[in-house]
Amino acid sequence: MWADICSQLAAATGRPLQFHRADVVAGGDINEAWRLRTSAGDWFVKLNNAFRHDMFEAERAGLAAMARGIHVPSPVLCGVSGEHAFLVLEWLDLRHRGDEVALGRQLAQLHRLTAPHFGWPHDNTIGATPQPNGWMDNWQDFFRERRLGHQFALAQRHGISLRNTRLLLDCLPAFLGDHHVVPSLLHGDLWGGNAAWLADGSPVLFDPACYYGDRETDLALTSLFGGFSSTFYEAYHATWPLQPGFERRRDLYNLYHMANHANMFGGGYIQRTQAMIDALIVNIQA
Numbered sequence: 001m002w003a004d005i006c007s008q009l010a011a012a013t014g015r016p017l018q019f020h021r022a023d024v025v026a027g028g029d030i031n032e033a034w035r036l037r038t039s040a041g042d043w044f045v046k047l048n049n050a051f052r053h054d055m056f057e058a059e060r061a062g063l064a065a066m067a068r069g070i071h072v073p074s075p076v077l078c079g080v081s082g083e084h085a086f087l088v089l090e091w092l093d094l095r096h097r098g099d100e101v102a103l104g105r106q107l108a109q110l111h112r113l114t115a116p117h118f119g120w121p122h123d124n125t126i127g128a129t130p131q132p133n134g135w136m137d138n139w140q141d142f143f144r145e146r147r148l149g150h151q152f153a154l155a156q157r158h159g160i161s162l163r164n165t166r167l168l169l170d171c172l173p174a175f176l177g178d179h180h181v182v183p184s185l186l187h188g189d190l191w192g193g194n195a196a197w198l199a200d201g202s203p204v205l206f207d208p209a210c211y212y213g214d215r216e217t218d219l220a221l222t223s224l225f226g227g228f229s230s231t232f233y234e235a236y237h238a239t240w241p242l243q244p245g246f247e248r249r250r251d252l253y254n255l256y257h258m259a260n261h262a263n264m265f266g267g268g269y270i271q272r273t274q275a276m277i278d279a280l281i282v283n284i285q286a
């Protein structure tokens with residue numbers, strides 16, 4: 001397989017290269033991650049089953065779009081070798097710490113890239129879950145149908161019983177009714193494990209689930225599992241302040257990701273999803 005990927009890589013880059021070695025990279029759950037060492041340097045390679053090829057195509061398209069606003073690993077090649085789908089990115093020596101001010105500023109700059117509608121040219125995945133992205137003109141409708149409603153329907157299909165999902169969907173105007181949203185280019189899966197820094201301290205984002213939507217959804221997810229400093233938030237707000245009411249919408253937006261975890265992993269995530277639904281309903285009634 002590696003020899004085949006190297007020959008596809010040589011054809012794509014126009015550089016002759018020989019396979020030296022491949023070392024596992026820790027950190028990814030959904031895919032296998034490898035450092036591919038060749039005579040023409042190192043590359044970052046993600047592997048999955050061949051039927052996952054579309055997922056890597058979507059990631060490549062997302063990275064290419066994001067590169068207009070923030071540093072991402074350059075996508076080099078996406079393909080299939082035997083039973084494997086693969087995505088080759090430029091290899092970056094990543095660190096866990098760096099310039100948080102630059103990260104906050106650059107995320108705001110990414111969000112300044114906008115589209116006329118909400119969605120994305122193709123469906124993609126959030127974790128391993130399909131994420132529908134068909135274009136819509138209204139953010140509330142998009143979030144209801146393509147995000148929360150989609151996860152609730154998946155839960156039902158998986159036999160996960162969640163109470164009051166219909167009631168919550170019917171109450172979305174209470175959260176989003178007077179909220180003005182521009183369709184911003186989003187990372188879409190911005191938890192702490194998908195941000196890192198280069199040796200010079202400059203930030204890099206990777207592993208996106210891009211679409212055009214409310215920038216607050218990216219900010220919300222940064223707070224769900226932690227890992228982002230107050231410096232990061234201050235720099236974001238200084239570059240492009242959020243509108244009043246973000247704290248109220250934050251938990252609604254994070255419910256999408258918690259429900260996705262319930263769908264992917266089950267267990268305690270189901271209780272946490274239900275607790276978030278219950279708290280949001282109390283919030284409406286208060």
Ligand SMILES: Nc1ncnc2c1ncn2[C@@H]1O[C@H](COP(=O)(O)OP(=O)(O)OP(=O)(O)O)[C@@H](O)[C@H]1O
Nearest residue numbers: 027028029030031033044073089090091092206207
């Ligand atoms: N271009 C790159 N060069 C070097 N290392 C990288 C690069 N991109 C990502 N990494 C490292 O590899 C790890 C796994 O990458 P990534 O998050 O893209 O994989 P994944 O399987 O899609 O992850 P997840 O399970 O979170 O969806 C990251 O945590 C990061 O440390």
